[in-house]
Amino acid sequence: MKLKRCLSLVRASLLDSLQFRGALILTFVGNLFYLLLIYYLWKAIFASSESDIINGMTFSDTMIYLVFASALFNFMEMWIVWGIGRNIQSGQIVVDLLKPIEFRSFVFFSGCGEPIIKFVTTFLPTAIIVYFISGRAIPLGKNLIFFTISVALGMLINFYINFFVATICMYTQSIWGINIMKEVIVGLLSGASVPLAFFPETLREIVMYLPFQAICNSPLQILLHNEYPVSEVLVILGIQLFWVLFLMIFTDLFFRVSVRKITVNGG
Numbered sequence: 667m668k669l670k671r672c673l674s675l676v677r678a679s680l681l682d683s684l685q686f687r688g689a690l691i692l693t694f695v696g697n698l699f700y701l702l703l704i705y706y707l708w709k710a711i712f713a714s715s716e717s718d719i720i721n722g723m724t725f726s727d728t729m730i731y732l733v734f735a736s737a738l739f740n741f742m743e744m745w746i747v748w749g750i751g752r753n754i755q756s757g758q759i760v761v762d763l764l765k766p767i768e769f770r771s772f773v774f775f776s777g778c779g780e781p782i783i784k785f786v787t788t789f790l791p792t793a794i795i796v797y798f799i800s801g802r803a804i805p806l807g808k809n810l811i812f813f814t815i816s817v818a819l820g821m822l823i824n825f826y827i828n829f830f831v832a833t834i835c836m837y838t839q840s841i842w843g844i845n846i847m848k849e850v851i852v853g854l855l856s857g858a859s860v861p862l863a864f865f866p867e868t869l870r871e872i873v874m875y876l877p878f879q880a881i882c883n884s885p886l887q888i889l890l891h892n893e894y895p896v897s898e899v900l901v902i903l904g905i906q907l908f909w910v911l912f913l914m915i916f917t918d919l920f921f922r923v924s925v926r927k928i929t930v931n932g933g
Contacts, residue, residue: 675767675775694788697740704732721863730800731861731890735882737792738817739858741784742824742881744777747848750832751841763925770921773832774825781821805892812899816885819906824881826913827852833917836924857883877909 712718712725723731750773753759763769797804831848835841853859855878862870862883873879884902888894 675772675778697736697788697792700736701733704736705729708732721861723861723863726800726803727890728861730796730803731857731886733792733796734886734889735856735858735861737789738820738882738885739853739856741781741789742821743784744774744781744825744828746773746777746825746828747832747835747845748841749773749777750829751835751839751845754835755839755841770829770918773829777825804890807892808896809888809892809894809899812903813885813889816888816903816906819903819910820881820885822910823877823906823913824852826910826917827877827881830913830917830920833921833924836927852878852881855879856881857886877913880906880909 708725708728712720712728718724720728750759753762762772765772827848831844834844838844855873855876857879858881862873862879865873884906888899888902
């Protein structure tokens, strides 16, 4: 019965996402402009360098990484901070909490529609285009299986981070500032904006101990490095799984405490 409820939420989310086809097109076009921007930016960076290789990455390596990172970051976004924040302000969250399904599961499955649509309309076409434009430079093999698992784990980590930030809104009743700060931090430290290889060594070592890098950087390391031994790939997946379990427990405890602080219309 619980599985049937979850699938019903996913189906409703898909139908809801398909109602806004114009937004999907604008997102796709906006992503193209962003990719053009980073192309010329990094082209200028490499042109000003005395070497064709910077921090172990060529211009081609950097572009492939950033294109995939941008596509991953785009399709993983579920916008739950905005949704929960608005529901706190309007009082709708009280109704959601009374529904016969655990609130966090309700939020997750209700937000799955847009990522699924974006995966089909944005990430998959981008991956195919980059594969052929790059001269099939992306290795294909067992890494695809591990990459798929890593993406699923990265999506869960991203969800729990978003859920944590959304829970903070129960205290602040503010959405915009908190969400923008979260977007900047996650975009930078996950490798979606700048490859982690370009970070100063000390900062990079610190970032590798944080959950953010497990969202984009970990899946991309698996995808782009087919030469990694299975043992090393399993370590990457193990770190991701650790963060999923840690954040799942932490956000559950934080939500249980925070839900008592909800104030709706002064009540």
